[in-house]
Amino acid sequence: MIAPDWFREDRLPHIYCTGCGNGTVLNCTLAAVEEMGWERDGTAFISGIGCSSRAPGYILADSLHTTHGRALAFATGVKMARPDLNVVVFTGDGDLAAIGGNHFIHACRRNVDMTVVCMNNQIYGMTGGQGSPTTPEGAFSTTTPYGSSEPAFDLAELAVAAGANYVARWTSYHVKELTKAITTGMQTPGLAFIEVRTQCPTNFGRHNKLRRVPDMIEYLRSHAMLVSKYDRLVREGAEIPEGTFSVGELVRRKRPAMGVKQ
Numbered sequence: 001m002i003a004p005d006w007f008r009e010d011r012l013p014h015i016y017c018t019g020c021g022n023g024t025v026l027n028c029t030l031a032a033v034e035e036m037g038w039e040r041d042g043t044a045f046i047s048g049i050g051c052s053s054r055a056p057g058y059i060l061a062d063s064l065h066t067t068h069g070r071a072l073a074f075a076t077g078v079k080m081a082r083p084d085l086n087v088v089v090f091t092g093d094g095d096l097a098a099i100g101g102n103h104f105i106h107a108c109r110r111n112v113d114m115t116v117v118c119m120n121n122q123i124y125g126m127t128g129g130q131g132s133p134t135t136p137e138g139a140f141s142t143t144t145p146y147g148s149s150e151p152a153f154d155l156a157e158l159a160v161a162a163g164a165n166y167v168a169r170w171t172s173y174h175v176k177e178l179t180k181a182i183t184t185g186m187q188t189p190g191l192a193f194i195e196v197r198t199q200c201p202t203n204f205g206r207h208n209k210l211r212r213v214p215d216m217i218e219y220l221r222s223h224a225m226l227v228s229k230y231d232r233l234v235r236e237g238a239e240i241p242e243g244t245f246s247v248g249e250l251v252r253r254k255r256p257a258m259g260v261k262q
């Protein structure tokens, strides 16, 4: 159940489709906030545009619902002006990696002290199911009716390469692991990036033979491989089953960071 102290019940009913994974991610994030013991007056939630970015509207705290792709730019400004605040960003794969792609890599490079939770549903959900930078090769969307011909971005690996101090990836199936990862990210000074593979039954599932919500969740569960095993298979040149992705903690380090509380 969502942490009652942080939830705006007066905003119900929410806009998410039945079976959407975004509510689970919101729940895990607020559980992590409670675990951290953060105060409402000392915490700001920031988002761009998309289904994921509606999340701050359901939280009883200050928030900025900004323009498409610019959540990290606004969040950086907030952190520079008020380093005493805890800053949490909700974003999606289209918002973060397409329109906001440069903000993403530079926020990681600067290692701005914030927690970025990306709900990666591998599609543009809110605008009708167009292909995004994380739509898998061969997957169907309204803009890839014959299957995507492009390779997908690996957002977590991108954050590692760009310099974020903490990077993890889980799915909306892995509720406990995800909550723990977000909590660890919040405890780590610098930019913490947590990618969450989530189900979008409405715009990804129904185009890709995963119309039923349990099928989508089972797909996420069965295609997730612990990063230690995944990396070993890559090193050994072993064949990795199609659609498999790594989960777990990809990096935790102590690069110099911007905007850390003194």
Ligand code: SF4
Pocket: 015, 016, 017, 019, 020, 021, 022, 051, 052, 121, 125, 126, 199, 200, 201, 202, 203, 204
């Ligand atoms: Fe969730 Fe997809 Fe519906 Fe958006 S379109 S609310 S991501 S199920």
